[in-house]
Amino acid sequence: MRIHDSLIGVVLLALAAFMAYEAAGFPPMPGQRFGPSLVPNLLAAGFAICGLVLVASGLRRREVAGLVELGEWTRRGGHVLDVGLVVGGLVLLILLWKPLGFLIGATLYTTTLAARFRGGRLGSSFVVALLACFAIDWAFRRLLLVPLPQGPLTGLYW
């Protein structure tokens, strides 16, 4: 997905304005003319300069037709769904992290993606996903003692 340079420039200008606005609220250091706001302000100035350069060069060059040029892949309908599943699935995994637990959540996520990428072979995707996620769960929870949530399976397996 290519974004017009000028649009990126405008986003950077907005970011610079936001940083400078926030930094204005930081208290100064006692006895000094500068404080925690100095570096954010310098960075905001940097963003503003780069933003202006990109706005100007974007208007001059017009490398991208329109403000946003969707990549070749967006015209192959399936790929849009793929990206949606990858990102949307991850958001769901984050939201349902505790209630579902890692093993169930990750197995569902992996099965969905693998089945989708492999053209719908659900059964074999599920088996491989379950085994792999079980191995990851075991390695991290048991060997490395990372407290991955178990959700409804708490206490049902080690």
Next chain:
Amino acid sequence: MAAFETALGLVFEPYTLWIMLLSGLFGLFVGAMPGLTATMATALLVPVTFFMPPVPAIASIVTATAMAIFAGDLPGALVRIPGTPASAAYVEDAHRLTRKGQAELVLGCGLVFSVIGGIFGSLVLAVSAPILAEFALGFSSFEYFWLALFGLSCAVFISTGRPVKGIVSVLLGLALATVGIDPTAGHPRFTFGSVELTAGVSFIPAMIGMFAMAEVLRWVTSPRTIENLAERQIGNVFRGQWALFKRYPVNVLRSNIVGTAIGILPGAGADIAAWITYALSKRFSKEPEKFGTGHIEGVVDAGTANNSALAGAWVPALVFGIPGDTITAIVIGVLFIKGMNPGPTIMLNNPEFLYAIFIVFILANLLMLPLGWLAIKVFRQILAIPREFLMPLILVSCVVGSFAINNSIFGVGIMLTLGVIGYLMEENGFPIAPAILGLVLGEMIESHFMTSMIKADGNLLAFFERPLSAVLGIVTLTVWVWVALGAVRRSAARVPASAGPSTAG
């Protein structure tokens, strides 16, 4: 000497050796898999190294990356897809040689000259790091500020593409580093009331997102191709390598030196070393017309240089705490987590640790000979592993890794956000490496800058008062002026050209 013996003991204990062996196999797998990079191998390893003592942790990263850079040559030679960007420079020659029936020669060349490059770089690291560290003991906050800024400047200007996009990338990294409690006054910045953000944007999830997650997104959005592997058994890969070495001794020496030097230069790593030495090889070759048609000379040069750069990058990382490439940027983060603050004092406080790293480097490169040979033998099987399973599982590993750093799902959120941002950045020509360097170096630059400002009472001329700081400052500013002039000149040259019909480019 006692420190050296301790170091030997630390490396040659079964636990460390096992870790090195497993990490080596992991690195070979990731490197041989087209689309997965050495940096991604490191990113996926870090959450696991988190639970190891410092020496095995570093040993595992050193071994995995060395193997990954070599293994990147395999798919390059056999299916014309570089396994890692560091093999991209000579993929055309390597593949054409394979098609001419010289697969053994080109694969063996990748292996043997990777080992030579890796060992040369390691020796330079072992010799130069202690000397530089002693020199660096006299540095004050002024020198460190300039040095870190110089590192970031190199990262921006060496990266391919337009400098302004590199600058935006580095600024983004630095801006992310300002989130959290500020290092001088202790005031929370850009935290929006979130307790999690008070600790700052944790760099490990950030890096996993930008390198691993973004990579998966790129795979998802690209057309799936099926690699056709020539159906042929690979014979003895070591045959003919000595003859190659005797035929190109100058090339090997030049590529070792240039590769290590590029590695040492902050911000540039194995891939840039490979491109530059390939170009040099062609420039000085007696048969430049053969390059790109299946000629081994460029493979010798660039294959040597990418591995020597890998070790070279550790010099500034260990001595100054300034990473030489993205991999060492990650290593610096790991060292801080382990309480082994990189910098000149590492030689005073933990000499055994420094020696252990040198030993690990040599050992990892020697280990490459048998493991690399094995990887060549089983490459067909590695390539047969379906990417359709691998990619979702990499995503799940990213999730677990980002969670494990602070045992918090917040890290996964950071990983996802920066993964999407990283993907969009690459799509639009913004290099990712400067952002990671900015994020890693941000706090260090700010605290040295603020300390210097307080010492100088806000007088900017004080940044040039100490002789060394003046030299570093002038060098850094020269880089900026030089690049600015270049950009102005390019833009001036474009004005008359764009007077005609506008051209896409």
